[in-house]
Amino acid sequence: MIDTQTIRIEATENSRISELDENNIPFGKLYSDHMFTADYIDGEWQDLKITPYQNISISPANTTLHYAITVFEGLKAYRNPEGEVIIFRPQANAKRLNVSGERMCIPELPEELFMEALTELIKLDSSWVPSKPGTALYIRPFIFGTDEYIGIRPSDNFRFMIITCPVGAYYTQPVNVKIETEFSRAFEGGTGFAKAGGNYGASLYPAKLAQEKGFHQLIWTDSKTHEYIEESGTMNVMFIVGDTLLTAPTSGTILDGITRNSVLTIARDWGMKVEERRISVKEIIEAAKDGSLKEVFGVGTAATIAPIGKIGFQDEVYELSDPAEREFSIKILKELNDIRTGAVEDKYGWTYKV
The missing domain is CATH 3.20.10.10 (D-amino Acid Aminotransferase, subunit A, domain 2)
Structure with missing residues (x-):
């Protein structure tokens, strides 16, 4: 297992949880307080951290901006009757992320890293998991190439991120x-x-x-x-x-x-x-x-x-x-x-x- 002590956590000082109205949750518009990031550099995943949700900075020559070297997943967390947070089939998403990644020349992400990162992030933002029927916390893990290079070849460096957002129904009608x-x-x-x-x-x-x-x-x-x-x-x-x-x-x-x-x-x-x-x-x-x-x-x-x-x-x-x-x-x-x-x-x- 990944040592969770290697995941550096910087908790926000200004939570936005007051913006969450469980009776009116637009899909994909409101994001939780924190995000997870890890970078693949020199052949290994490193710099594991959870930070306040924020914009990221990338080069205009970022390889993904030009050649779409990116894969993603989608899963959800829910509250059970006891108020605990449970996630539906996350191991299946971890496996599929690597299936997609292989096709896009993205290095394997250890499943234990995926699970530890997911666990620590959801623990920290557990208050964002809604309890109203028909709602959930949507979880978006993704990986993208980070090379600063204009040229058609696989990226050497990558970033893995997880962001989350409370959601209601994706479709509200047939x-x-x-x-x-x-x-x-x-x-x-x-x-x-x-x-x-x-x-x-x-x-x-x-x-x-x-x-x-x-x-x-x-x-x-x-x-x-x-x-x-x-x-x-x-x-x-x-x-x-x-x-x-x-x-x-x-x-x-x-x-x-x-x-x-x-x-x-x-x-x-x-x-x-x-x-x-x-x-x-x-x-x-x-x-x-x-x-x-x-x-x-x-x-x-x-x-x-x-x-x-x-x-x-x-x-x-x-x-x-x-x-x-x-x-x-x-x-x-x-x-x-x-x-x-x-x-x-x-x-x-x-x-x-x-």
């Missing part, structure tokens, strides 16, 4: 999505499986065009034929057709979502028929037309379970069932919330108490 058949998010051999910053930057323009037509998000399709469903812009996507839960298999173009894995694990334990396979756009549209498409929803850390209200494809918009009447979506959301907040026994070993 999500309307458009099936994208012109632009592509990812392709085999690319970085689609990684949580790399460039993936998201490249997706913004097609998403903006969809938003101008009244959609909140896209459902991406495969880059070769645009005939098969992949994922949505902020989440994996799932369908219930008949009595079967369907989702696309993770691959080189689809993120291995932690919420996705959690939902599939629980659904199988409940005895539900689950299929991870290629899903054609044609199949989903036909199911929407004949009424066998019972539920469509996104799954992700930020979105949690996000019911999809409408699907746009070509020039048609298909209205889906009332989210208030969707049995599985409601049930799985409650189960996940109960596990994450300690309201029920965590038989999977997913929660980590700070």
Whole structure:
């Protein structure tokens, strides 16, 4: 384990906790008092510290500004009925961060460093973890190259940071999505499986065009034929057709979502028929037309379970069932919330108490 004595802590003298209103928490707008940083220099992670949340200074020639050498994660902390702080599946995020990092030529971050940094930071800012139902403390770990160099090569030096912010719901209403058949998010051999910053930057323009037509998000399709469903812009996507839960298999173009894995694990334990396979756009549209498409929803850390209200494809918009009447979506959301907040026994070993 990383010796926590090596983490230097500089606590703020001016907490902003009074700015937190649990009845009105905008997503990603209010940040907690402290942040963690560590630098990778001369082949090792060093200078581990927690400081007051503040701006950072980087060179105009910073390699990440020019070549997007950066990866990130997202996870949440909650309060259990006893008021203790628990984090949902942080070890899975630590592992995935390194999977993404390898693809972007970023050195391995020891999982014990990730966990110790996370633990110490959340302990210090525990008052920022809200307790109101539907709220959480969102945690954003990320790594970026720090070389001062204009040239296309891997960075030699890096910074690992963790910042946090209290959040409410990411989506406050059912999500309307458009099936994208012109632009592509990812392709085999690319970085689609990684949580790399460039993936998201490249997706913004097609998403903006969809938003101008009244959609909140896209459902991406495969880059070769645009005939098969992949994922949505902020989440994996799932369908219930008949009595079967369907989702696309993770691959080189689809993120291995932690919420996705959690939902599939629980659904199988409940005895539900689950299929991870290629899903054609044609199949989903036909199911929407004949009424066998019972539920469509996104799954992700930020979105949690996000019911999809409408699907746009070509020039048609298909209205889906009332989210208030969707049995599985409601049930799985409650189960996940109960596990994450300690309201029920965590038989999977997913929660980590700070």
